[in-house]
Each structure stands twice: as C-alpha cells, then as structure tokens.
Amino acid sequence: MITLQNIEKVYRTSSIETLALNNININIRKGEFVSIMGPSGCGKSTLLNIMGLLDEPSKGSVAIAGQPVKSYRDKELAALRNQKIGFIFQSFHLINDLSVLDNVEIPLLYRPANGKSRLDHAKEALEKVGLSNRMKHFPRQLSGGQKQRVAIARAIVGNPEIILADEPTGNLDSAMGNEIMSILQSLNDDGATIIMVTHDESMAKKTHRLIRLFDGTQVGDSLLQGVAGAGREWQGASMPSVQTLPSTPKL
Amino acid sequence: MLTHLFKLMWNKKRTHTLLIVEIIASFLVLFGVTSLIVFNLRNYQEPIGFAYENVWTLNFNARDQPDSTVGEVMQRVKERIQTYPQVESTTLFSSNAPYTMNMSNGDVTNGNARTLSNQYRTDLDMAKTLNVPVLEGRWFNKSDESADVRTMVINTPLKEALFGDEPALGKQITFGGPGDKHKKEDYFTIVGVIGNFKTQGEYMTNAPGLFQLNKGEARSYTRTALIKVKPGTDASFEAQLTKDLGMLTKDWNIEVSYMENQRQSTHNITLVPVTIFLIISGFLLINVALGLFGVLNVSITKRRSEIGLRRALGATGNGISKQFVGEIWVLATFGLLIGLLFAVQFPLMNVFDLKADVYITAIVLSVVVIYLIVTLCAVFPSRQAAEIQPAVALHEE
Ligand SMILES: Nc1ncnc2c1ncn2[C@@H]1O[C@H](COP(=O)(O)OP(=O)(O)O)[C@@H](O)[C@H]1O
Ligand SMILES: [Mg+2]
Numbered sequence: 001m002i003t004l005q006n007i008e009k010v011y012r013t014s015s016i017e018t019l020a021l022n023n024i025n026i027n028i029r030k031g032e033f034v035s036i037m038g039p040s041g042c043g044k045s046t047l048l049n050i051m052g053l054l055d056e057p058s059k060g061s062v063a064i065a066g067q068p069v070k071s072y073r074d075k076e077l078a079a080l081r082n083q084k085i086g087f088i089f090q091s092f093h094l095i096n097d098l099s100v101l102d103n104v105e106i107p108l109l110y111r112p113a114n115g116k117s118r119l120d121h122a123k124e125a126l127e128k129v130g131l132s133n134r135m136k137h138f139p140r141q142l143s144g145g146q147k148q149r150v151a152i153a154r155a156i157v158g159n160p161e162i163i164l165a166d167e168p169t170g171n172l173d174s175a176m177g178n179e180i181m182s183i184l185q186s187l188n189d190d191g192a193t194i195i196m197v198t199h200d201e202s203m204a205k206k207t208h209r210l211i212r213l214f215d216g217t218q219v220g221d222s223l224l225q226g227v228a229g230a231g232r233e234w235q236g237a238s239m240p241s242v243q244t245l246p247s248t249p250k251l
Numbered sequence: 252m253l254t255h256l257f258k259l260m261w262n263k264k265r266t267h268t269l270l271i272v273e274i275i276a277s278f279l280v281l282f283g284v285t286s287l288i289v290f291n292l293r294n295y296q297e298p299i300g301f302a303y304e305n306v307w308t309l310n311f312n313a314r315d316q317p318d319s320t321v322g323e324v325m326q327r328v329k330e331r332i333q334t335y336p337q338v339e340s341t342t343l344f345s346s347n348a349p350y351t352m353n354m355s356n357g358d359v360t361n362g363n364a365r366t367l368s369n370q371y372r373t374d375l376d377m378a379k380t381l382n383v384p385v386l387e388g389r390w391f392n393k394s395d396e397s398a399d400v401r402t403m404v405i406n407t408p409l410k411e412a413l414f415g416d417e418p419a420l421g422k423q424i425t426f427g428g429p430g431d432k433h434k435k436e437d438y439f440t441i442v443g444v445i446g447n448f449k450t451q452g453e454y455m456t457n458a459p460g461l462f463q464l465n466k467g468e469a470r471s472y473t474r475t476a477l478i479k480v481k482p483g484t485d486a487s488f489e490a491q492l493t494k495d496l497g498m499l500t501k502d503w504n505i506e507v508s509y510m511e512n513q514r515q516s517t518h519n520i521t522l523v524p525v526t527i528f529l530i531i532s533g534f535l536l537i538n539v540a541l542g543l544f545g546v547l548n549v550s551i552t553k554r555r556s557e558i559g560l561r562r563a564l565g566a567t568g569n570g571i572s573k574q575f576v577g578e579i580w581v582l583a584t585f586g587l588l589i590g591l592l593f594a595v596q597f598p599l600m601n602v603f604d605l606k607a608d609v610y611i612t613a614i615v616l617s618v619v620v621i622y623l624i625v626t627l628c629a630v631f632p633s634r635q636a637a638e639i640q641p642a643v644a645l646h647e648e
Binding site: 049079081083095098102109111158 | 556
C-alpha cells in the first residue's frame with residue numbers, strides 16, 4: 001500500500017541542518033495496522049508527513065497504492081491526499097467555526113460531489129464513530145474524545161484506503177484513548193490500512209506491526225499478536241526482529 | 252464550496268463585524284459619489300442645445316431708471332449693436348440668460364399635466380444668435396409681435412412632460428396647474444419646439460423650458476444682450492462697444508463677459524465639489540482597503556493550522572488562495588446586502604428627484620468597485636496563504 005525506499009529527510013535552516021530521517025525502507029501492505037514508536041523528535045511525524053505526501057523527502061522514493069509518486073506537483077498530491085489518505089492528528093485540528101457536520105464534510109469539498117451526497121456521506125461517517133446525535137454541535141461543545149471521533153469521521157468520510165494517525169490518543173485520557181483505538185481497530189477490520197504514531201506501548205500492542213524509530217533511523221520492525229503468521233512477507237529479510245529500545249522520550 | 256464559505260463566514264460574523272461595517276460605510280459613501288458622478292455624466296451627455304462660441308454677454312444695470320423707459324433704451328441698444336460689422340447677430344434676453352446663475356421658473360399646464368418649467372423672455376433673433384435649431388414649427392417672427400397674439404416656443408423636455416408623444420404644435424398651455432381657474436385668454440399657443448436648452452451648461456439637468464416674446468411692457472424684462480461676434484473679434488471692439496453703448500445708456504452700468512468664460516465658471520461650480528467629494532471618498536476607500544488588508548494578513552497568520560489541515564484534506568495551494576478571496580467576497584456580500592437596504596431607498600423614494608436609473612447605475616458601479624477593492628486587498632494575503640507549507644503549519648500549535 002505504501003512503499004518507502006531509501007528515504008532521507010534533511011531540514012535545513014540558515015544555521016542548522018537536521019537529519020530527520022535517514023535511509024528509511026518500509027513497505028506497508030494493504031489492510032495492515034502499523035504503529036510507529038520512538039522518542040520525541042526521532043522523526044515519526046516527519047515519516048508520517050512523507051507517507052501522507054504533505055512533505056517531500058530529500059532523497060528516496062515513495063509509492064502509494066502501487067503508484068510511485070513521481071512529481072511532487074501540488075495538484076496531483078492534493079488529489080492523492082484527498083482520495084487515498086485520511087489524516088488524524090493529536091490536536092484534532094477541527095475548525096471551531098464550523099459545526100461537526102460541516103467539519104466532516106470538508107474532504108468532500110475538494111472533490112466533485114453534490115451537496116446532498118456530501119451530507120449523506122458525512123452523516124454516515126459520523127454514525128460510524130457514534131456521533132450522529134452531535135452533528136449540529138460545534139467543536140467547543142465536545143469533549144476531547146468526541147473531538148477526535150469527529151476527526152476520525154472526517155478522515156474516513158472520503159473512503160480512503162489509508163489512514164495516517166499522528167498520536168491520535170496523545171491528548172486523551174486512557175478511557176477515551178481506548179475508545180478511539182477500538183474505532184480504529186474496527187476501521188482496520190473493515191479493510192483500512194492504518195499507520196499510527198503513538199507513545200503508548202499498550203496502544204501499540206493492539207496493532208499488527210510495530211516500527212521503531214530512533215534518531216531518524218528505523219531500528220525495529222516487528223509483527224505483533226497472532227496476526228503475524230497470516231502469511232505475510234516482510235520486505236528486507238535482514239530486518240531485525242523485536243528489539244528493545246527506549247520507547248520513552250529521552251532528554 | 253460557496254455554501255461552505257457562507258456558513259464559515261456566517262459563524263464568524265461577530266469577529267468580522269467591524270469589517271462588515273466598514274464595507275457598508277464605504278459602499279454608501281461610494282454610492283453617494285457615484286450617484287453624483289452618474290447624474291452629472293448623464294446630464295453631460297445631453298447636448299446644451301445652443302452655441303456659446305464667440306458669444307458675448309452684456310448685462311445692463313439700469314439703476315433706478317423706470318421700467319417704462321428701460322424697454323425703449325434696450326431696443327435702441329440692440330439696434331446700435333447690430334450696426335457694427337464685427338457683430339453677426341444679437342438678441343435681448345431675460346436675466347436668466349445662458350451661463351448666468353439666475354433662474355426663473357414656475358408651473359405650466361396644458362389643462363391636464365403640470366410641470367415645472369424655466370421661463371425665458373427673448374426676441375426674434377435668439378434662435379439665430381445662439382444657433383438654436385427649431386425642430387418643429389418656427390421661431391418667433393413679426394406675426395407674434397402684435398399685442399393680441401399669445402404664442403410660445405417650448406423645448407423638447409417641456410413638450411415631453413406635457414404632451415408625451417403627442418404633437419405639441421398648435422396646442423395651448425398656460426401658467427399654473429391643471430386645477431387652477433384659467434380664462435381662455437390666459438392660454439398661449441405653441442408655435443415652435445426647439446431641442447434642449449440647458450442654460451446652466453452641460454451639467455444641468457435637461458429641464459423643461461419655454462420662451463415668450465418680449466413685447467410691450469415685457470420689453471423691459473430683457474436687459475441682457477447676447478452678441479454673436481465674428482471669430483477673432485478682440486478686446487478693442489469690446490472697449491469701443493462699451494464706450495458707444497455707455498453714451499446711449501448714460502449712467503447705466505454695463506458688464507461684459509464672454510460666454511466661453513462664463514461656461515468655465517459654471518462648470519467649476521459642479522466640478523469642484525465633485526472633485527473634493529471624490530478625493531475625500533478616495534482617501535476613505537484607501538483607508539478601508541488598508542484596514543482590510545491588515546485584517547486579512549492577521550487572520551491568515553491566525554489560521555495557519557486550518558490552512559495546513561485543508562491542504563492535508565486535499566486542498567491545493569491555489570484552492571486555499573481562492574478560499575480566502577471567496578471568504579472576503581462573502582463578507583463583502585454581507586456588507587453590500589445591508590448597504591443595499593439603505594441604497595435602494597433612494598430610487599424607491601425618489602430622493603432628490605433624480606431619475607431611478609441614476610441611482611441604479613450608481614448602485615451597480617459601487618457594488619463592482621467594492622468587489623474590486625476587496626479582491627485587490629485579498630490577492631496578496633491569499634497568495635501568502637497558498638505558500639504556507641502544510642507539514643509545517645500542522646506541526647505548530
Ligand atoms: N519544519 C521543520 N524544520 C526544521 N526542523 C524540523 C521541522 N520539522 C521537524 N524538524 C526536526 O526534525 C526532527 C524530527 O521531528 P518530528 O518528525 O516532528 O519528530 P517526532 O514526531 O518523532 O517527535 C526533530 O529534530 C525536529 O526538530
Ligand atoms: Mg510528532
């Protein structure tokens with residue numbers, strides 16, 4: 001579903017140069033639920049941004065759904081993001097001046113669709129996250145967990161094959177976090193490929209596969225749970241199996 | 252997308268109140284200026300109906316001379332003027348002659364309709380001296396001079412006001428309204444129709460006007476002589492003329508002006524206030540535009556994360572740019588709708604007696620200018636918005 005080859009990302013500012021990602025090779029298959037862990041600043045968000053075509057790698061190649069991303073032309077990227085990818089963020093990123101329903105409709109505004117079908121899809125997506133009764137509410141009237149559910153509805157409203165979630169439970173208490181997690185799991189059961197950055201070991205354990213980053217380098221890629229045996233083949237046979245690395249933020 | 256922007260802006264209307272008020276205010280000011288300009292331009296397009304070139308205006312102030320003799324003297328003055336080879340033609344005119352600031356008007360009726368009309372007194376040579384074409388019938392001639400003949404020449408606006416599309420020649424009109432008691436002998440017969448006659452110049456409304464012949468007692472009313480001189484006639488003739496006429500009129504005061512100069516000063520009476528108004532409102536609009544520009548810049552900085560989000564969800568940089576221009580259009584539309592509520596009262600209630608289409612043209616022009624200004628103000632900030640990197644914007648908070 002997503003293939004990254006020899007990805008390198010360097011941030012250059014006038015004074016410093018940061019190597020945020022170094023020689024990353026990842027192949028994510030259709031239907032996988034992958035978690036990415038690593039200390040703060042190790043490049044997880046950068047990796048997700050590159051997968052989500054929000055950022056261009058300094059080196060290496062990206063392929064989404066079998067199609068290599070050749071040109072980083074704005075129009076094509078925007079269309080790919082819109083059709084193939086749903087985003088979920090730690091801080092929800094809801095637009096406070098729009099109702100829940102209007103927030104969820106946004107991705108559909110960037111593709112040809114009439115108002116009626118937009119409304120139907122948005123309602124359907126809200127139903128999936130159990131928020132049909134909050135459609136007319138505004139974000140400020142919702143709890144953190146509810147906000148994240150709205151964000152999930154917004155991510156799935158366009159029926160994308162891939163969902164990228166950057167610490168979706170990071171701002172939530174564990175009960176709400178679990179709620180979000182089970183929604184993601186059921187989306188995955190329905191066929192969505194999900195890549196989730198998390199700091200929470202217990203959340204990561206609920207996914208199929210765990211990729212660990214450290215200082216911009218991939219240091220681990222392991223299958224979790226029973227699903228590992230399901231005839232999957234990993235790219236790069238030399239990939240180390242489960243490694244124990246610091247997963248808590250280091251100073 | 253448009254409904255989306257309407258919803259977004261509607262929900263944000265509180266934060267944008269000031270902006271909307273500014274847009275309403277600038278629309279109304281603009282509406283005022285454009286109404287004035289459109290009104291004057293409309294007038295300007297209507298020809299004045301006479302030729303002012305090489306015409307001199309001689310004003311005679313008879314001091315305390317009794318009216319009975321003034322008429323006599325003015326007649327002799329005219330005859331004297333006609334003797335000079337430099338003079339092509341001359342006519343005596345009432346004090347509301349072209350490009351003087353004087354007005355004389357009153358109601359006129361044909362028995363049914365009533366209209367306010369300028370009333371001029373002049374003589375047989377007016378049409379010739381000012382080169383006024385007679386469209387129907389004839390100008391006054393000797394047959395009109397006998398005391399029992401009551402004839403009038405009217406201009407086209409008066410004809411239209413009283414008779415519409417019907418012919419006016421031979422019809423009877425009189426002073427006052429249709430309800431007034433009129434005797435048969437109060438009526439005048441229309442013998443000629445001229446085109447326009449805009450004595451206050453190009454910017455004057457094309458007002459109704461009627462002409463009566465100065466005869467009998469009324470001879471004393473025409474104390475202005477309009478002289479058409481041959482091209483190139485110079486000030487030395489003016490000196491000779493005033494000297495000669497001074498002998499005829501003794502202690503009267505004679506004032507000579509060139510109609511071309513008078514025309515210029517009448518224009519200034521219209522143009523100076525319009526220009527001042529235009530400059531003031533221009534500054535006002537620039538002010539509003541700068542304010543708008545600032546507000547937009549701030550709002551885009553505040554909304555970086557929204558921009559990042561929209562990009563992630565599939566908006567192109569261009570799309571973001573369009574969104575911001577669209578938002579400002581929506582805001583302008585809110586303001587304009589409110590402003591229109593006020594502005595449409597003017598044509599509806601016929602304020603200042605201007606034609607409705609002057610106001611409507613002004614409204615359309617003002618709406619266009621407002622949209623243009625807000626678009627200009629939005630272009631630069633919205634370009635900036637399009638440049639924002641989504642990955643960076645989403646990271647901040
Ligand atoms: N836009 C940027 N400009 C410069 N440096 C950046 C930028 N974004 C991220 N970085 C740097 O890249 C590294 C990885 O950042 P990030 O991917 O956000 O880490 P994580 O999400 O794992 O906490 C960090 O050192 C961070 O400071
Ligand atoms: Mg991060």
